[in-house]
Amino acid sequence: MSSTRNQPAAFERPGSKTEKQGTTMTGAQAVIASLEAEGVDLVFGYPGGQAIKIYDALFDSKRIRHVLARHEQGAVHEADGYARATGRVGVAIVTSGPGATNTVTGIATAYMDSVPLVVITGQVPRGVIGTDSFQESDIVGITMPVVKHSYLLQTTDELTQTFREAFHIASTGRPGPVLIDVPSDLASEAMVFDYPDEVNLPSYRPTYKGNVKQVKQAVSLIRESKRPVLYVGGGIVSSGATPELTELAETMQIPVVTTLMGKGAFPASHHLNYGPIGMHGSKFANMIMTESDLIIAAGARFSDRVTGKLSEFAPNAKVIHIDIDPAEIGKVREVRVPIVGDLKGVLGNMVAELAKQAVPPAPASWVEQADEWRKRFPFYHPGVGDRPDEIVPEIVMSTLSGMLDPEKSVVVTEVGQHQMWAAQHIQRETPRSFITSGGLGTMGFGFPASIGAALGCPDKTVVCVAGDGSFQMNTQEMATAAIQNVPVKVLIMDNRCLGMVHQWQKLFYNERYSSTLLDPVPDFVKLAEAYGWQAAQVSRPNDLVDALEAMLCAEGPYLLDVVISRDQNVYPMVAPGKAMNDVIGAIDVAVGAVRTLGDDEQDEKGGRR
Known part of the structure; x- marks a missing residue:
């Protein structure tokens, strides 16, 4: 079966046979040559003992740029953001054991949202697999429920065919992540590089033409x-x-x-x-x-x-x-x-x-x-719940939206209240310009994904909308952005709490705020400066526009800490277990632009249905 037969144009294979065809090389060198044959020019990862041979071969590549993440989860999210923004397959390389297990959340995130990834993991030598050797984990077994397919390489004879199949499977049909586990002794073996043009998978033939x-x-x-x-x-x-x-x-x-x-x-x-x-x-x-x-x-x-x-x-x-x-x-x-x-x-x-x-x-x-x-029933109406001395989240998002060129910007979100405000109020005109974790809802996804998106789309402004809770899940990737000079802009909606859970506790758990209140730590401006970023904090509504302009105009990475109240909730909202037409907090201009209650609450309080 031809590798591009009936495929959407977005996933046409960019690579081709290279001058390395027929060359004798090690398995590790063949891994890198295979990536080059697939047209890969950017990979994300973190080295380690069982992946060191692959990284040594990568050192000699003239075609592939490697972005060193500061955590394997960050590396996979960065590859994911790159894939979502560009439509190409994202690639991550990590080592065995904890390096491999650190990728699981990133792989599951991509799987739930149908994102094409190829994740390459180093593995202990074949002779000691299954003996609980140092830094061994059964990453194929661990990730089985959250990959589209996976491979544990057994011989160099199957290496190039495996890589060809992996990219084909990841990018065709319903896209998804594919894992390739590479034992370190196999990476040392000599082989003749022969990269196939075609894939023959009789059991995998996605249906493209509707009946x-x-x-x-x-x-x-x-x-x-x-x-x-x-x-x-x-x-x-x-x-x-x-x-x-x-x-x-x-x-x-x-x-x-x-x-x-x-x-x-x-x-x-x-x-x-x-x-x-x-x-x-x-x-x-x-x-x-x-x-x-x-x-x-x-x-x-x-x-x-x-x-x-x-x-x-x-x-x-x-x-x-x-x-x-x-x-x-x-x-x-x-x-x-x-x-x-x-x-x-x-x-x-x-x-x-x-x-x-x-x-x-x-x-x-x-x-x-x-x-x-x-x-x-508009999403927002001036005067509803506004406090003149506080920044209103809906205004932040709509103001940011108006300042971005919809054709030359990508908005990436973390997960929580800020994610919903962004989805409601930031207008997007084109595909691949709004990136978020929808299926798994992964806190810590958005910031590293924005780094990948910015590297994949260097001609676009990339803004990460984050919450103070979710941003702290992967703050170490600030070093990645600084060292790689990635001009990503991070806007933190800072309410000093785990906002969405706090909202549920307020609405459904009698304001019993169990473990959702965050002390004002860290000082995000100082943290950003420690990583070599530019940063500022804004807490007054009158200063918002200037603060956003400074963020968008800055060269290099920039963090804007936007202080909002813990009492700000995302509305409208359908309570868990309720029907979609039973809405809490929708604005009804027919009754004076006020927020209406849901059916149950209105019955209890004698309000109108």
Whole structure:
């Protein structure tokens, strides 16, 4: 099977046979030559005893730049951020034992969000595997649930074929991480380098072309529908299907709502984009989904953070589910028309079939209703909960959004309240311009991922929006950014607490703040200066714009510590276990631009439904 057959353009293999073809070399040298043959020019990692031979071979490479992380987890997140921002396969190299086990969180993060990675781990010599030798861990067994595939090399004869397969598997079908475990004695053995152009994996043949009959069935459902909605996830980004999605939405006048991973898949400025849905999505987007009679799920997986109480989720809607991974279809929600295939081709075929059958657009009254809800239930309204002497998180995010060139910037987030504020208020126009840990929700992901994104997109401004809790998970990577002169900008929403858990404790646990209050340590400005960064703190609303301008205009890495109140909560919110139309804290301009309570709280307090 050809390695690029039916692949999306974003994952076409950039490498080719090199001048090293047919050269005698060691296994370690063949590892590096294989990476070069795949077109890899940047890897992230951390050396150690069982990986030292690979690193020695890397020393001689004229094509590959190595970025030395300060922790193996940071290295994998950096490779992940690079992959998400560029669409290419990210690569990390680490040693055995604790070096390998430190990668697990990063690998799991990439797996949950379908990110193409190849992680190379050193391993103890083959003769002592399984004897609990020094710095040995069964990393293949440990990572089995969170990789797309894994290899433990046994001979040099399989080395180049393994690397060829690994990059192919990581980047095709539903992308994901692949692990290659390289015993150190194998890295010393002599071999003849022969890198294959083709991959033959009879058991792995992703379906790219959607079934024609099912596409026609989907078109019939669209024709019958009066209130359709396009529910869009990260699969649109992976497939590069934004043009086809836009054409389908415009042709049929269908509202588009997005998951966290789908942000940027459809332009924020488009009048049919109704933004994020789910636990911290807008009330109007959740109402669109709830009242729809047809859900066209495109590269989305009906996550629990989207559906809420599943039995009450979009109760009157039929479902068309399009995904390249057949395991996702019907896993959570019953599907009327399943279509397995690549979104770019499937959506394009649907548009063509709709035109062929002259299917009219959805009734204008549906979009008019959606617009009415959008006006009535905005994400933010001046004066609601504002305190003139405090910085308001929503204003920080919307101000930052207005200062960034949407075509020349990438926003990366950590995980927590700040992540949700960023998703709600930072507008993105293009795919791969908003990077976040959606599936695993990994605190400590965003900052190292922003380093990888900045190295992958040196012509773009990269801003990491972080919380004071999550940023401290991988602060050691400040050294990586400083030494590599990566001009990443870190904006910390500093509330001296673990904000999202603190919010849950406030709303659902009678304000019993168990282990969520953080003392004001460290001094982030001094910490940044210790790493050679520029930094500043801002605590007054009137100083915010100047502080943001200073951050964005600075050369090199910069940290801005934005002081906000612990009492600031992310609204609107759907409580755990509640239906998506039972929203806490949504703003309703029809009753004076006040925040409304959820159904249960309103019943208890005698409020309106």
